[in-house]
Amino acid sequence: MHALIAAPFGATNVILRPGSPKAIKVGAARFAQIRAAVTENALIPGWLADAADTQWGLALHGHAANGSILVRSPGPYHISRATYEVNLGCDYDCVMCYLGEKRFEGLDMAGKRRLLEVMAEAGVIWLQMTGGEPLIDPDFPEAYRYAHELGMQLEVLSNGSRLHKDHILELLVELPPSKLSLSVYGATSGTYDAVTRNRGAFDRFATGLEKAVSAGLNIDLSLIITRENAHEAPAMRAWAQELGVASREYANISPTIHGTAEPLPSQSPEYLTQRAPFRGCPAGHTFFHADPFGRASICKVGREPNIDLVAEGVEGLARLGEIADSLMLRTGGCSGCKLSGTCRVCRPMAKILQEAKAPLNTYCQHGTR
Template sequence: MHSLIASPFLDQHVLVRPGSRGGALLPAERYEELCVLDLAEPAPAWLADAAREQWGDLEVTGRPAGHFLLVRQPSTWGYGKASWEVNLGCNYKCKHCYLGLKVNSGMPWEDKRQCLDIMAEAGVLFLQVTGGEPTIDRDFMRAYRHAWHLGMMITVSTNGSLLWRQNLLDLFRECPPYRVTVSMYGASKASYDELTQRVGAWDQFVQGMSAARHARLPLRMSIVVTDDNGHEEQAMVDLCKSWGVEFEVFTNMTPTIYGGGEVLTAQSKEHLRLRKTFTGCNAGYTFFHMDPHGLVSICKIGRDDQISLPHEGIQGLARLGAIADRLMLRTGGCSGCSVAGACRVCRPLAKHYQEAKAPLAAYCQHGEKAG
């Protein structure tokens, strides 16, 4: 069981610790030294010093390196991050969910394991496991454990409803996550159950959060503000502060991944906020997304021209860059736009809004000016 990971990450080399947000950069020569290290030998003095300096409670002096260190090998693919919808099934039916239909389906275990192996080979160090609700998937625990043993720093995105389960808490204690991101849908039973369309959802959330905080999981809250709970925005913020957990507030609803606009009715118009100007991203180049069936796309939004990882293997990733370039082109209703350089959404997201026939004010500067 490793408590430290030395790994390439994009154009650098890093030393990270599962369950910790901290880390350290490694000079190339130090990383190369670890790559040829006899893991039966004690850790180099400089590594013990670095671990002690970064994590005061971690003492590795004199210990065989193989007892605590995992050294990840270089990858020629250059990917550092990925996200994976392990399943679209969910125990909630949230009005705002961008995934649309909650279909409880996915790959058999062997394909899941193969895809995780390919991700590791591609260089993925940071993996977000999401859904649907990932913790309800029958293979979640062994998939999580396999990714962890491959040396991935895992973020679990969850609604928190099952975090009270002892098997999950035991898993996270044995194999610490990088982060557990919990979506928050209200500050009272009435608003929470209404938005999730599940009686008793609030009670499950409270139970899960109590257990997660007691277990000292590395929590981060995603406060989702909608028409149902907009009046409780400050109460949700105050609750997160009282728990001592970091949080981020999300107010803008997006269409479903199928271009459906039905979820936009959950938008609180009073809370619709201007997004920051979109300045580009490395989708398809340094990170990618995989759906429950092993279909890889440049990100969660731009899902056109997906690549089947189980069928094509790692070589299929070679096409992602060209797909990204094509999907980011200003086409359709955005062709020739005079203010495209200051647009606040990427082209794939704009396409979803256009397919959903959403009001321009939801995503376009022209709509803002008209309003």
């Protein structure tokens, strides 16, 4: 198993430690030195061993570069990040879920491997694995392990319902994600189970969370605040503080990916936050989203048009930038808006909010004037 990843990143290069969010930047000459050491089966350069010791406490002096360092090749585009929606199934049935109907379907393992290979060839360094609920997918352990072997830094977005399972926790301890982002739906079993509509969900989540914290995984809690659990928001915050893990709050509920409004009534009005003015987005240019069938889109909101990466391979991504630019054009009710310079919502999100007939004041300044 490689201890370090050396990867081209834009105009520079980065040295990464699997499972760590930290990075070391190096210039072209030192990157070439690393590549030569791996190719020639030489020792890890002293300067890199020193840096790894300082940054991660790794003892690599005297180690062979080949086998210790995985050197990534540059991709043909400027893409370095992606999300992979492993499936659209879930073991919870939250009323505010943006997926709408949750159907457990997607690529078989051969297709997943092909998709991950295309992502690596495209230059993806940081990969976020999500769902649905990724940990319930029977292929997740193999897909996660393969993405690691390809030299991608992995983040997992999960509801944490399977962390109490030994084989899942053991995998994540053996190959730690750079971040494990877990959604929290309440601070008591009554509220948590009611929001997720899953009896016993809170106890399973709490058990898994405690195990993951004890194992030293880098955890970030997403506190999902709705009408049903808003009264426990202070307790949810206190829980995160007691565990000593980072947390952030999410209260602005989105329509479903199909543009329907079922989740919107779950919003807790007193917790809604005002988004910062939209100043552009790298979606489709340095980042893309892949759905369970391997269809690449600019993000999980702007899903159409998309590109079949399994069929087309990395060449298909050459069209993604043009797709992104076309989706950011203001159309319909937003065309010619005089307040567009301070708009707080991107066009793809505005489109599904409009399709869902969301209250104007939840996403548009015209609704508050």
